[in-house]
Amino acid sequence: MSFCRDSAWKYLQSAHHEGDRNYSHYTSHDFYSQFGLEDVICTDDIPGTDEDTDSAVLFGTLRGNVVGLRYYTGVVNNNEMVALQREPNNLYDKNAVKVNNVSGNQVGHIKKELAAPLAYIMDNKLAIVEGVVPYGAKNAFTMPVQMSFWGKEENKQAVLDKLKVHGFKLAPLSKSNWVSGRAGPSYSAPGHAAVQMTTEQLKSEFDKLFEDLKEDDKTHEMEEAEAVGTPLLPHQKQALAWMVSRENSKELPLFWEEKNNFYYNTLTNFAEKERPENALGGILADDMGLGKTLATIALILTNFHDGKPLPVENIKRDQLYKVRGVFFVFVFCTASVQSVKKNYSEERPRTTLIICPLSVLSNWIDQFEQHIRPDVHLNIYIYYGPDRSKDPAFLSKQDVVLTTYNILASDYGVSLLHRLKWLRVVLDEGHTIRNPNAQQTKAALNLEAQRRWILTGTPIQNSLKDLWSLLSFLKLKPFTDREWWHRTIQRPVMLGEQGGLRRLQSLIKNITLRRTKTSKIKGKPVLELPERKVFIQHVTLTEEERKIYRSVKNEGKAAISRYFNEGTVLAHYADVLGVLLRLRQLCCHPHLCTNTSSSSDSTPEELREKLVNKMKLVLSSGSDEECAICLDSLNLPVITHCAHVFCKPCICEVIQSEQPNAKCPLCRNELRVEHLVEYPLEESESSIEKGDREWISSSKINALMHALIDLRKQNPAVKCLIVSQFTTFLSLIETPLKESGFVFTRLNGSMTQKKRVQAIQSFQDSHTGSPTIMLLSLKAGGVGLNLTAASRVFLMDPAWNPAAEDQCFDRCHRLGQKQDVVITKFIVKNSVEENMLKIQNKKRELAAGAFASKKLTASEVKQTKINEIKTLIDL
């Protein structure tokens, strides 16, 4: 195996965080070209954006006509679904509405009299209009179309009125005819009512969606290719067998049937002459720690070319005798090496592209090194860093190209990655593309590949909607188009129709393999993990600490109640977070709370600095702030003049689309691109740490040290993680650790890759004299971080988001952990920390009811934030 990684590797070693690149010197134009956004930002609106579709009710139906059939090539079947699409630039009628079949070919137009009110309704997003051709599909000039109007209740009257003005009237149709996502029977057999489910039933069904997927056909095992250096566990052999069979499948995709030399899609009634290609790939959704990476490496090597494995080269004859014991194997191998090499060409791509978050890039490299036999030759290139290759021919000669989502997204439009045809694309932590509007999602969806895989431990995080981009990436016909996904699956399921859920279930079953840590194989658990126990240890502040806490709290509470009275809480969101942050810091240590000057702003420079400080507050407070636009973690955070933080691509898109009077999505203040302030490059944190104040202890530190010394008495070899969101706090803890003679190491988000690797290796080392303690910042490192040497965790301060804590605990409670894991959470009594626990519990409940708690709208997000603030400050 050879790694072509010199320059990129060096860069990787010193790069610490993908968000650290500073774009502030770019103009907005540069910014857009950087991301290839010019093409993307002005894309036509897809009918049915999230808010429209989720709360949509059926207003009624209307029979209309499709005209101009003879001018277009698109054909339909009776009972086939059609899409209605506005065509505002039509030369003859600005109200034109096109009618397209399922594969997007135009069938005709809606007759102009009807197009007039439709255009108004569609342009103003008063309703989503969907069509089915009930009969007359073979007509030469016109055909009927049954339209259904879906929208928000509050828009119903406007729709009815508009239609009435033009002389149309909606026919209300009994719901059962319409809930069904299937085009056909909705009309031909209106008698049978769809079986409705309660929200409760639906929720539990949905929760089970990814469980119990162990079908008989997925228990088949397959031996890995010789080139795989690590013997696979039984469940990994199952994964390999399943993945290979998915890639080599010649079957028709789900929901397609062959009838009279045509291929019918049973959901939409669409038919085509050409055989629809099956998605050669799927979703490997095994729990973390079951070896998705290893399974994928085994897949690459085992299904290397034409269903054959990567041949083992340079292998000595006597070794071969040992391995196989038969001479002809050798002959077969060398022969196939040559044929394999010869068969590569433009049309037959050889390269697997793997895209992962930066944090697990090094994990992939390690795993390739670990799991490929050293005598096997595999070209692996790490496409990362400023000196990455710009040569498509070079990339296409690799067997594996590794890159990150950020590289993928930032190269979108100019990139090599989107010009090449890949043999296979693998998205690691594939849920990162669950937001269809995110750049990385769009970039991923535009890759060309024969085989497509998504690796993820969390296939559905919030709702059904998250699934769409995954399915779209897999190129599953006809779901690639959001309208068909929505009409055939998403809405029927949301409306509680059993047929819809059944379709969803068989779809998921068809393309997903998921085993959990507790799954069993032949009666034995897949993995046996030791227990994990969480204890909460209450800490009481000293009278002195309490005095400071109380005064800061009273001051902050007064300010916040003033904001509430003025109704400006969200406008002062950064200030509110600031108050809460100071309180949380005071729970840990009085020295954490440094005064931030709050002079009234005057010069632009001062304003800028003030904004940067506010943003730092929001970001460094570890509040796990989400961008209110994409509702995802912040990517390239920027702060507005009204002090709200968003992803730069997200807010730029808003500004672009609302030109010229863009408003802040949170407070409706005026927004300008040139007013956005970027997050500056992180200065080394030591500047704050070297506050040169004399070291003092705190109640929490005392509690920690007491526990550590106790523990050492019982067992001097036991290793601990000490976790905090405040790196300054970790620094303060260093002092008593040294005094008490503990050997410790430390892992921060801001450390270089090289230093991190060193820290992790020394901590994982089991020799006496190796560090027994690691100081860990809560969010350092991604899911790949393996700290199984630790069996005790001390969480010094609670996080807003319990998932962040759990993720942190999983870094030691994972495959390889031999002991029970004991976690201690220090919580200060009668403080903001106790209130944070309340919020954590609420969030846990919400997460448990993943499906019932559909994704929040912007205003719901606001309300949630307001409620949280009230809880936190005791209002």
Added chain:
DNA sequence: ACCGCCGGGTGCC
């Protein structure tokens, strides 16, 4: 389109 609509040709019975 085996329609509808348009507009030119036409005009007592």
Added chain:
DNA sequence: ACCGCCGGGTGCC
């Protein structure tokens, strides 16, 4: 006849 009626030309938006 500033009409009716006839029959040819014509046809999405």
